[in-house]
Amino acid sequence: MSDDPLPPSSLTPAPGRPTVRTAAVIPAAGRGVRLGPGAPKALRALGGTPMLVHAVRAMADSRAVSLVVVVAPPDGAGEVKSLLDAHPLPERTDVLVVPGGESRQESVKLGLDALPEGYDIVLVHDAARPLVPVDTVDAVIEAVRDGAPAVVPALPLADTVKQVEPAAAPGEPEPVVATPDRSRLRAVQTPQGFDRATLVRAHETVTDDVTDDASMVEQLGLTVVTVPGHEEAFKVTRPLDLILAEAVLARRRLNDGF
Numbered sequence: 001m002s003d004d005p006l007p008p009s010s011l012t013p014a015p016g017r018p019t020v021r022t023a024a025v026i027p028a029a030g031r032g033v034r035l036g037p038g039a040p041k042a043l044r045a046l047g048g049t050p051m052l053v054h055a056v057r058a059m060a061d062s063r064a065v066s067l068v069v070v071v072a073p074p075d076g077a078g079e080v081k082s083l084l085d086a087h088p089l090p091e092r093t094d095v096l097v098v099p100g101g102e103s104r105q106e107s108v109k110l111g112l113d114a115l116p117e118g119y120d121i122v123l124v125h126d127a128a129r130p131l132v133p134v135d136t137v138d139a140v141i142e143a144v145r146d147g148a149p150a151v152v153p154a155l156p157l158a159d160t161v162k163q164v165e166p167a168a169a170p171g172e173p174e175p176v177v178a179t180p181d182r183s184r185l186r187a188v189q190t191p192q193g194f195d196r197a198t199l200v201r202a203h204e205t206v207t208d209d210v211t212d213d214a215s216m217v218e219q220l221g222l223t224v225v226t227v228p229g230h231e232e233a234f235k236v237t238r239p240l241d242l243i244l245a246e247a248v249l250a251r252r253r254l255n256d257g258f
Contacts, residue, residue, distance in 0.1 A: 025111035029100030054130030153229035154186035
């Protein structure tokens, strides 16, 4: 049984709609240096359970997701497989562990290459977003099912954003050159969802170094759409984020009687 008290999703095909199988790829090969020395970020404990396990469970909580591919550090696939085997996951979801590459982009490509035939929708999810609610996962999948080639969950920005010129030297003041209209800006989260053929083509075509897979699809000239994100789908990058994640998890467990 999952530690995550969020209810599993009820996303099922509408009557007369063909079943479309969904897989999730979780790149977890990074070291997470901003969290400080120690284990890779994805293996750091959150509520006594590695963040990676929480992230896999978050994908598996969606009834539409029947396979999760975890992309491990190049020399750590065995360790990650043992870790996942030691934690209960929904029986309806298969988990496959494959070694990753030197970059996130390369790791996602290796995860895609490992997908069996028969999966038409692919989610790409950050292992460092362990608390994404299942409703957000389902909303992304539903938008792809409805015909969008690429879908990202996103939140409006609360802060004013400034565009700056890089400082002449680290620590020096940065000149502001513009103030973008924040009503047209969004902070993007994961899982990002894709028509499988579109994502495969993007990884075969785009060679630029990118920060997310949706931007690769944009470079193909295709439209990426957003669905509402969730404040609890934040990325655990710095020590303060880990404290916040612990508080969110503790509140969830308290609300559900854990």
